[in-house]
Amino acid sequence: MIELFKISFLPVTVLDIIDIILVTAIFYKVYSIIRGTIAVQIFYGLIFLLFLSFVAQAVNFIALGWLLKLLSDIWVLAFIILFQPEIRRMLVIIGRTPIIRIFLKNYNSNIADIISESAYELAQNQHGALIVIVKSGGIRGVVETGEIIEATLTKNLIKSIFFPRSPLHDGAVIVRNDIVEAARCTLPLSGETKKEGRILGMRHRAGLGISEIADVISVIVSEETGSISIAENGMLKVGISKETLRNYLNESLKKSSDKSFRSILKSKNTI
Numbered sequence: 001m002i003e004l005f006k007i008s009f010l011p012v013t014v015l016d017i018i019d020i021i022l023v024t025a026i027f028y029k030v031y032s033i034i035r036g037t038i039a040v041q042i043f044y045g046l047i048f049l050l051f052l053s054f055v056a057q058a059v060n061f062i063a064l065g066w067l068l069k070l071l072s073d074i075w076v077l078a079f080i081i082l083f084q085p086e087i088r089r090m091l092v093i094i095g096r097t098p099i100i101r102i103f104l105k106n107y108n109s110n111i112a113d114i115i116s117e118s119a120y121e122l123a124q125n126q127h128g129a130l131i132v133i134v135k136s137g138g139i140r141g142v143v144e145t146g147e148i149i150e151a152t153l154t155k156n157l158i159k160s161i162f163f164p165r166s167p168l169h170d171g172a173v174i175v176r177n178d179i180v181e182a183a184r185c186t187l188p189l190s191g192e193t194k195k196e197g198r199i200l201g202m203r204h205r206a207g208l209g210i211s212e213i214a215d216v217i218s219v220i221v222s223e224e225t226g227s228i229s230i231a232e233n234g235m236l237k238v239g240i241s242k243e244t245l246r247n248y249l250n251e252s253l254k255k256s257s258d259k260s261f262r263s264i265l266k267s268k269n270t271i
Helices: 014-034 039-059 062-082 084-095 112-124 155-161 202-213 242-258 261-269
Strands: 003-007 010-013 129-134 147-152 172-176 179-185 216-221 228-232 235-238
Touching: 010 014, 039 062, 112 129, 112 155, 112 216, 112 228, 112 242, 129 202, 155 179, 172 202, 202 216, 202 228, 202 235, 216 242, 228 242
Parallel strands: 129 172
Antiparallel strands: 003 010, 129 216, 147 179, 172 179, 216 228, 228 235
16 A cells, blocks of 8 residues: 555555544544433543543553553443443434435335324324334334234224224324334333423323334324324424325325335336
């Protein structure tokens, strides 16, 4: 490899420059994901330890190097434990990239009308509801916390499940393609407790929480106010209309479908 220049006794090559750029990009991406959270303080501490370890090796500090080596033997395990929510979120973001998503199953269903109509009628009657629409990947662990249904998605089915006297009305309904996979499912709660000054109830925190860790759309109907909300990618939109909900679902599911592997195969077959 061609040597570009030297820093003291260290030769620097093109490969070294590429290596530094890649490591910098990774650290920046990690920082951008955890920025604004408590984990960022731990991240600063890890960066300092890595820098100190590099300096100790460069100047041959034997005692300090030995101490840092003891820490480095356990830092990977500590990193996984301390940053478990952030690592999970990062993997979800990676899974949502176009390169990964083209290998995922295509959607050929039209559920926007059913979901929007169901949510609107539930809101009119102030029947609380939480509907999770799976776009890609899987949330099998969440599905297994509820009652397995595996029934075709219909408006009457959704309304029946969330009728206040129904034994399945508590918890979330999981929808994949045209199928209601399960009802009465338990979802992880988001750490967010307020939205624009309003305190979030458990149903909204659950809908927001699952959207933070999985590629899903959560449709939430408030039992107290009858308002409809959407959560996706860790973002919550409150107080939307039936038409807005329908348009949002159509657009989001269409984007997911267009990037699937089946769509690419179909386009190749037409050439």
